Amino acid sequence: MHLQPDELVDLAEGTRAEASAPHLAECAVCRLQLAELRAMMSAAADGDVPEPSPLFWDHFSARVRQAVSAEDAPRRSFWTWPRVVIPVAAVATAVLAVGLTLNTGRADPSVPTVGPAPLAPVASVDLLSDPRSAGDTALTLVAELSSDMDVDTAHEAGLAARGSAEHAITHMNGAELRELQRLLQEELAHSGA
Amino acid sequence: MRTVTQPMRPSEPALVDLDERELVEACLGGQAAAFDVIVERHRRAVYLLCYRFVSNHEDASDLSQDVFLRAYRGLRSFRGQSSLATWLYRIGVNVCLNRVSAKKPHSESIADRQFVDARAESASDRLLKDERGTRVRAAIAQLPRKQRVTLVLRMYHEMSHQEIADVLGSSVGAVKANFFHALGNLKKMLGDEAL
Numbered sequence: 001m002h003l004q005p006d007e008l009v010d011l012a013e014g015t016r017a018e019a020s021a022p023h024l025a026e027c028a029v030c031r032l033q034l035a036e037l038r039a040m041m042s043a044a045a046d047g048d049v050p051e052p053s054p055l056f057w058d059h060f061s062a063r064v065r066q067a068v069s070a071e072d073a074p075r076r077s078f079w080t081w082p083r084v085v086i087p088v089a090a091v092a093t094a095v096l097a098v099g100l101t102l103n104t105g106r107a108d109p110s111v112p113t114v115g116p117a118p119l120a121p122v123a124s125v126d127l128l129s130d131p132r133s134a135g136d137t138a139l140t141l142v143a144e145l146s147s148d149m150d151v152d153t154a155h156e157a158g159l160a161a162r163g164s165a166e167h168a169i170t171h172m173n174g175a176e177l178r179e180l181q182r183l184l185q186e187e188l189a190h191s192g193a
Numbered sequence: 194m195r196t197v198t199q200p201m202r203p204s205e206p207a208l209v210d211l212d213e214r215e216l217v218e219a220c221l222g223g224q225a226a227a228f229d230v231i232v233e234r235h236r237r238a239v240y241l242l243c244y245r246f247v248s249n250h251e252d253a254s255d256l257s258q259d260v261f262l263r264a265y266r267g268l269r270s271f272r273g274q275s276s277l278a279t280w281l282y283r284i285g286v287n288v289c290l291n292r293v294s295a296k297k298p299h300s301e302s303i304a305d306r307q308f309v310d311a312r313a314e315s316a317s318d319r320l321l322k323d324e325r326g327t328r329v330r331a332a333i334a335q336l337p338r339k340q341r342v343t344l345v346l347r348m349y350h351e352m353s354h355q356e357i358a359d360v361l362g363s364s365v366g367a368v369k370a371n372f373f374h375a376l377g378n379l380k381k382m383l384g385d386e387a388l
């Protein structure tokens with residue numbers, strides 16, 4: 001049986017002694033293969049790569065350094081953007097929440113409630129009509145900002161907790177919502193807001 | 194051939210004395226200069242590896258930069274189970290094979306070969322050696338991918354069969370078989386004149 005490729009490689013590289021492969025002595029084919037393998041290893045050694053200019057290495061290191069420092073920038077910006085977005089989102093959410101509370105808090109109690117589920121009692125306080133809040137510019141601003149808010153926006157903001165008035169609003173059909181909107185606008189007009 | 198390495202500016206005296214693992218740790222700890230030291234230690238080997246795949250200075254330079262950039266990105270994944278050199282070779286082989294399969298390597302120009310340090314050779318010897326070298330590199334470029342990687346890493350980067358197996362994710366036996374077949378194919382391409 002002829003020598004296997006890995007055996008011939010070991011013999012050609014000298015990591016295995018020829019004496020340990022008695023087959024070589026009696027097989028001309030394997031001896032030829034071994035000789036050719038050694039010759040090709042010697043020929044392949046001529047395929048040396050030309051060295052670049054000595055000046056190249058500093059230039060190369062500078063290029064890598066530049067590329068690596070540029071690589072850092074997006075990571076930093078990735079980690080810093082939530083610092084801006086999160087506070088903005090928090091403020092927007094607070095505006096939505098207060099605005100909804102104000103609007104629902106002004107609903108006329110004489111108006112019958114509508115909706116598939118019984119509404120939870122409105123626990124919010126009508127802050128604008130509270131004498132303690134009179135002249136509070138911040139509250140006025142919030143009321144103005146939220147006056148055009150639609151139910152979908154509130155729903156998307158995740159503000160409608162189950163059992164709350166907001167939750168009931170988000171479960172109204174189109175006609176019910178239009179009616180509620182009309183009533184709220186009417187109420188706001190009465191209050192002079 | 195004499196290795197030409199330029200000493201990098203010592204960013205921090207202590208860094209150059211660190212071993213591979215410590216350099217990686219320093220890098221991950223935010224010391225950017227530690228990566229400079231890694232680049233300095235391995236840039237020549239990485240460049241020569243890349244050159245053997247693309248056969249021109251421009252592409253070899255770009256690929257080498259890409260190798261280090263990928264290494265930087267993946268530094269956290271380096272666990273020290275293999276040497277940093279083996280890890281970089283693995284990245285280098287992947288980068289080169291991806292490039293080679295996407296782009297046909299162009300042949301070497303005279304300008305590509307102008308930096309050969311041939312001070313000890315006569316002009317005719319140098320010319321002959323250049324021609325042989327170009328033929329051998331061209332033949333190596335025709336080898337199947339795994340045979341080419343195995344031959345390059347074994348012949349020119351003096352990696353052990355085990356290290357090559359680590360780079361390729363194969364067995365030592367498979368590496369030896371690839372090496373054997375690579376040399377056989379090289380003989381077919383170069384003919385008897387190479388012997």
